Amino acid sequence: xxxxxxxxxxxxxxxxxxxxxxxxxxxxxxxxxxxxxxxxxxxxxxxxxxxxxxxxxxxxxxxxxxxxxxxxxxxxxxxxxxxxxxxxxxxxxxxxxxxxxxxxxxxxxxxxxxxxxxxxxxxxxxxxxxxxxxxxxxxxxxxxxxxxxxxxxxxxxxxxxxxxxxxxxxxxxxxxxxxxxxxxxxxxxxxxxxxxxxxxxxxxxxxxxxxxxxxxxxxxxxxxxxxxxxxxxxxxxxxxxxxxxxxxxxxxxxxxxxxxxxxxxxxxxxxxxxxxxxxxxxxxxxxxxxxxxxxxxxxxxxxxxxxxxxxxxxxxxxxxxxxxxxxxxxxxxxxxxxxxxxxxxxxxxxxxxxxxxxxx
Amino acid sequence: xxxxxxxxxxxxxxxxxxxxxxxxxxxxxxxxxxxxxxxxxxxxxxxxxxxxxxxxxxxxxxxxxxxxxxxxxxxxxxxxxxxxxxxxxxxxxxxxxxxxxxxxxxxxxxxxxxxxxxxxxxxxxxxxxxxxxxxxxxxxxxxxxxxxxxxxxxxxxxxxxxxxxxxxxxxxxxxxxxxxxxxxxxxxxxxxxxxxxxxxxxxxxxxxxxxxxxxxxxxxxxxxxxxxxxxxxxxxxxxxxxxxxxxxxxxxxxxxxxxxxxxxx
Numbered sequence: 320x321x322x323x324x325x326x327x328x329x330x331x332x333x334x335x336x337x338x339x340x341x342x343x344x345x346x347x348x349x350x351x352x353x354x355x356x357x358x359x360x361x362x363x364x365x366x367x368x369x370x371x372x373x374x375x376x377x378x379x380x381x382x383x384x385x386x387x388x389x390x391x392x393x394x395x396x397x398x399x400x401x402x403x404x405x406x407x408x409x410x411x412x413x414x415x416x417x418x419x420x421x422x423x424x425x426x427x428x429x430x431x432x433x434x435x436x437x438x439x440x441x442x443x444x445x446x447x448x449x450x451x452x453x454x455x456x457x458x459x460x461x462x463x464x465x466x467x468x469x470x471x472x473x474x475x476x477x478x479x480x481x482x483x484x485x486x487x488x489x490x491x492x493x494x495x496x497x498x499x500x501x502x503x504x505x506x507x508x509x510x511x512x513x514x515x516x517x518x519x520x521x522x523x524x525x526x527x528x529x530x531x532x533x534x535x536x537x538x539x540x541x542x543x544x545x546x547x548x549x550x551x552x553x554x555x556x557x558x559x560x561x562x563x564x565x566x567x568x569x570x571x572x573x574x575x576x577x578x579x580x581x582x583x584x585x586x587x588x589x590x591x592x593x594x595x596x597x598x599x600x601x602x603x604x605x606x607x608x609x610x611x612x613x614x615x616x617x618x619x620x621x622x623x624x625x626x627x628x629x630x631x632x633x634x635x636x637x638x639x640x641x642x643x644x645x646x647x648x649x650x651x652x653x654x655x656x657x658x659x660x661x662x663x664x665x666x667x668x669x670x671x672x673x674x675x676x677x678x679x
Numbered sequence: 680x681x682x683x684x685x686x687x688x689x690x691x692x693x694x695x696x697x698x699x700x701x702x703x704x705x706x707x708x709x710x711x712x713x714x715x716x717x718x719x720x721x722x723x724x725x726x727x728x729x730x731x732x733x734x735x736x737x738x739x740x741x742x743x744x745x746x747x748x749x750x751x752x753x754x755x756x757x758x759x760x761x762x763x764x765x766x767x768x769x770x771x772x773x774x775x776x777x778x779x780x781x782x783x784x785x786x787x788x789x790x791x792x793x794x795x796x797x798x799x800x801x802x803x804x805x806x807x808x809x810x811x812x813x814x815x816x817x818x819x820x821x822x823x824x825x826x827x828x829x830x831x832x833x834x835x836x837x838x839x840x841x842x843x844x845x846x847x848x849x850x851x852x853x854x855x856x857x858x859x860x861x862x863x864x865x866x867x868x869x870x871x872x873x874x875x876x877x878x879x880x881x882x883x884x885x886x887x888x889x890x891x892x893x894x895x896x897x898x899x900x901x902x903x904x905x906x907x908x909x910x911x912x913x914x915x916x917x918x919x920x921x922x923x924x925x926x927x928x929x930x931x932x933x934x935x936x937x938x939x940x941x942x943x944x
């Protein structure tokens with residue numbers, strides 16, 4: 320099974336929701352749509368599911384043009400961010416409903432519903448109604464309904480966003496087992512970069528109705544194609560600053576400089592934008608070659624196992640993320656260490672010009 | 680008893696007084712009613728009720744009323760359900776104006792429509808039929824039902840529709856087996872309001888009927904008959920007229936507040 324968008328656009332009135340987009344998803348592993356709220360992830364899912372018609376372009380499934388096919392006939396499943404279940408039916412009837420519509424026999428429905436309920440640990444709740452379940456169980460019920468029919472594609476539109484932290488982690492860990500090995504295309508929309516990294520597979524970065532980058536999740540994390548992609552795929556937000564290359568060195572704010580090696584050294588002299596992830600800007604000296612930068616701390620966040628500090632540097636606000644507890648005081652100048660080897664340099668047009676390397 | 684609980688108590692007594700008086704009267708003889716002041720019936724009688732249940736001109740009044748009220752409720756809901764769905768799910772040209780215009784229909788007094796309805800129904804041969812009254816009441820009930828149902832439907836996320844389509848439900852099947860059960864409280868409240876309005880409305884019902892479909896309210900408002908004043912009989916008829924409303928209210932009592940807010944709570 321493959322799922323393809325070919326030059327699809329979507330405009331509603333004067334608003335362009337999706338700019339021309341081509342995308343191909345394969346079965347096996349997660350296909351993640353990563354982007355901020357309103358970036359167009361849900362619209363892409365609706366276009367692929369047939370719930371909305373593309374303004375131009377085509378949707379192909381398994382080498383067939385399904386642009387005009389209704390969602391009922393596409394053999395797909397969908398799980399929303401909100402816990403959508405049929406409130407007047409029991410959990411059993413909810414899970415059974417796609418099979419009942421297909422007209423399957425009573426005994427087959429019974430077996431398959433029990434099977435799906437077991438996978439999602441809903442066995443004891445089959446006779447209850449959805450609103451008698453906790454949020455996590457309600458979403459499990461929706462997931463069970465999605466996997467019970469052998470669909471060609473499963474769409475998950477931020478399925479964990481409305482769950483509290485603990486349940487979210489628990490369900491996220493189980494998701495690959497729940498959905499895996501089904502030979503279906505799994506499309507998973509999320510606004511959390513961490514979630515994309517944990518689920519792996521392929522990721523498409525969505526920003527303002529465009530796919531800015533698509534590829535294997537770790538690869539596009541380690542090599543963002545452009546500035547937008549780097550920003551979309553970083554949490555906390557990636558640190559940015561204008562820099563100027565002069566000979567062998569990068570200059571930031573005319574006071575900070577560091578030597579560049581490798582492909583960065585081959586760049587032409589001139590202005591660039593440097594980007595570095597928050598965990599490569601640390602309060603203690605890392606093992607890598609690093610340079611010291613100083614700035615006043617503005618906001619600090621302690622999560623217990625990690626410390627986050629927002630500080631001013633070169634006219635920008637940067638974020639440092641480090642394991643452990645660090646004693647920051649708001650207003651104090653604090654020394655941070657950045658690793659030039661982990662920097663990305665973007666040209667004036669926003670595309671990646673070079674990736675920093677620590678040594679020649 | 681605290682003095683502050685006295686206020687609601689007095690208020691409730693004040694409200695219940697006419698109903699009590701009606702019930703008490705229905706068990707009195709006409710002579711006793713006209714004879715003087717008595718808090719309780721001196722001489723209990725079921726003759727008034729017996730008269731109603733044995734005299735076709737009386738009990739047919741109830742049957743006629745129930746018939747056209749039922750027809751009206753069915754027509755109103757059948758028309759309002761799809762209309763409310765369209766208002767709650769789609770944006771179309773002039774939708775907001777149309778929605779408001781529907782409600783303004785309720786602002787004109789029924790008397791305004793009595794003459795055109797009378798003339799029109801006479802011309803097409805609908806005069807003095809149950810359908811005539813049922814259709815006339817639709818003028819007020821369909822907008823009301825649309826408003827109530829739209830509120831309830833807008834409370835259901837659009838994602839429910841999408842999930843059902845993806846699960847393979849066709850639109851009619853989704854609407855009948857998933858959507859309507861989901862908003863059944865709203866359907867109940869809308870049905871209640873249609874029933875209530877149609878049940879208590881007198882002017883159109885009276886104007887559009889003569890003999891065959893004469894409603895109970897019309898029968899009841901003839902205060903004198905060949906036998907003179909029959910106040911006991913009228914009181915018994917009044918009691919029997921309250922009962923259906925009370926039964927319906929009992930069933931929708933938990934949703935009624937939401938219904939008055941047109942589902943927008």
